[in-house]
Amino acid sequence: MPIKFSALRDFLAVAExxxxxxxxxxxxxxxxxxxxxxxxxxRELGVVLFERRPTGVRLTPMGAVFLRRASAVRNELRxxxxxxxxxxxxxxxxxxxxxxxxxxxxxxxxxxxxFRERYPHVTIDIIDAVYPSIEADLKESRVDCYFGPAPDExxxxxxxxxxxxxxxxxxxxxxxxxxxxxxxxxxxxAEWITTSITHIAEEELGPLFAQNGLPAPKLLLQAHSxxxxxxxxxxxxxxxxxxxxxxxxxxxRHAVQPIHVLEVLPAPPICLVRRNGLQLTPAAEFFCxxxxxxxxxxxxxxx
Numbered sequence: 001m002p003i004k005f006s007a008l009r010d011f012l013a014v015a016e017x018x019x020x021x022x023x024x025x026x027x028x029x030x031x032x033x034x035x036x037x038x039x040x041x042x043r044e045l046g047v048v049l050f051e052r053r054p055t056g057v058r059l060t061p062m063g064a065v066f067l068r069r070a071s072a073v074r075n076e077l078r079x080x081x082x083x084x085x086x087x088x089x090x091x092x093x094x095x096x097x098x099x100x101x102x103x104x105x106x107x108x109x110x111x112x113x114x115f116r117e118r119y120p121h122v123t124i125d126i127i128d129a130v131y132p133s134i135e136a137d138l139k140e141s142r143v144d145c146y147f148g149p150a151p152d153e154x155x156x157x158x159x160x161x162x163x164x165x166x167x168x169x170x171x172x173x174x175x176x177x178x179x180x181x182x183x184x185x186x187x188x189x190a191e192w193i194t195t196s197i198t199h200i201a202e203e204e205l206g207p208l209f210a211q212n213g214l215p216a217p218k219l220l221l222q223a224h225s226x227x228x229x230x231x232x233x234x235x236x237x238x239x240x241x242x243x244x245x246x247x248x249x250x251x252x253r254h255a256v257q258p259i260h261v262l263e264v265l266p267a268p269p270i271c272l273v274r275r276n277g278l279q280l281t282p283a284a285e286f287f288c289x290x291x292x293x294x295x296x297x298x299x300x301x302x303x
Contacts, residue, residue: 003044005077008070010037011049015067019056068140075141082281093119095283098127098134100148101226101242102166102270103291105249107147110297111290119283128225131273138273144284147291149268159276163295166267170259171242173233183261184212193221193232193240205241212263230255243267 013023014034024031042049049063059067082093099108108126115124127134127143131151137143139157147163154160170187172179181187194204205217221238223229232238233256247258272288274280280288 003041007037007041007044008073010034011041011066012070012074014038014050014057015059015063015070018058022056071142072140082283087282093122093281093283094125095119095122095281095287096125096127096143097284097287098129098137098143098146098148100130100270101128101229102149102245103147104128104226105245105252106270106298107163107291107294110294111287115283115287115290118286122283124287133224138275141275141278144274144280145288146273148270150271151268151273154273157276158273161272161274162269163271163292164298165269166243166245168241168265168267169244169247170239170261170265171233171246171256172237172239172259173235174255174257176237176239176257176259178237178239179257179259181259181261184209184214184263187239187259187261188214188217190239191218191220191237193223193229193238194219195223195229195240195242208241208263208265241265 010023010027010029013026014020017023017026020031020034020038024034027034038050045062045066047062047066048060049066050057051060078094085093115122129146130148131146134143134146135151135155135158138146139155149166150160150162170181178187178190188209192205205219209215209217221232223232223240229240229242230252233240239259244258246256247253272291274288279285
């Protein structure tokens with residue numbers, strides 16, 4: 001027997017609220033009705049989804065597996081409804097995108113205004129993130145698309161489209177005592193912030209120093225957001241290796257100072273990552289088109 005959507009709805013409410021009573025309040029239903037719905041769902045699936053406790057319920061291992069699939073189904077149904085609405089000419093809905101710092105500074109300023117003009121009633125949820133932290137959300141359609149450094153490997157369910165190549169600079173606070181350094185060798189004694197796009201922080205700076213016959217850099221802080229970068233740079237002598245757009249952005253160029261070294265500091269290309277074989281909603285597709293178009297308006301010195 002096919003699973004009823006109402007059963008998925010009830011299951012998700014219980015899983016997210018942690019109790020039958022809270023789920024019933026959220027859905028405006030009677031608690032016994034929610035309980036019966038969950039029991040019927042468990043019979044249809046042939047597994048126990050929840051462990052009953054005095055203070056509520058907790059997902060079983062089977063329930064946790066089913067939650068991932070049920071959440072994906074709900075997301076796909078929401079996207080399907082929004083796609084149909086937008087194809088009929090309506091302009092409401094929700095767009096969830098993940099952007100690293102470079103597309104935030106280099107692309108979003110030129111993409112946001114035309115998107116708002118075309119879809120004034122679409123709510124935009126922008127996540128400041130890099131690929132490893134949102135890969136699962138992309139797979140399960142909780143995030144529509146990602147713009148940022150290209151990962152070394154992309155999951156089979158996803159596809160990556162390169163938007164532009166990039167390069168990096170060493171950056172410190174204004175008036176940094178090492179501001180006049182001309183090579184990485186002169187920065188051997190410095191202390192660093194890492195913004196690694198991989199799960200291993202040492203992979204970002206370590207190989208670069210090793211290739212130049214230098215000891216490993218001292219990594220004292222791993223940062224995950226632009227706000228952390230700015231505060232840490234402004235109030236310390238820590239250095240960072242950042243995409244060159246940081247020193248070009250009108251919002252940031254007066255807060256940080258590039259340290260121009262002779263060595264080439266390669267950066268991963270900036271790409272768009274999205275689900276394979278799954279059409280984005282018209283609003284999400286339009287946003288992607290505006291971000292692609294924004295690449296053409298980038299200052300050629302920034303690329």
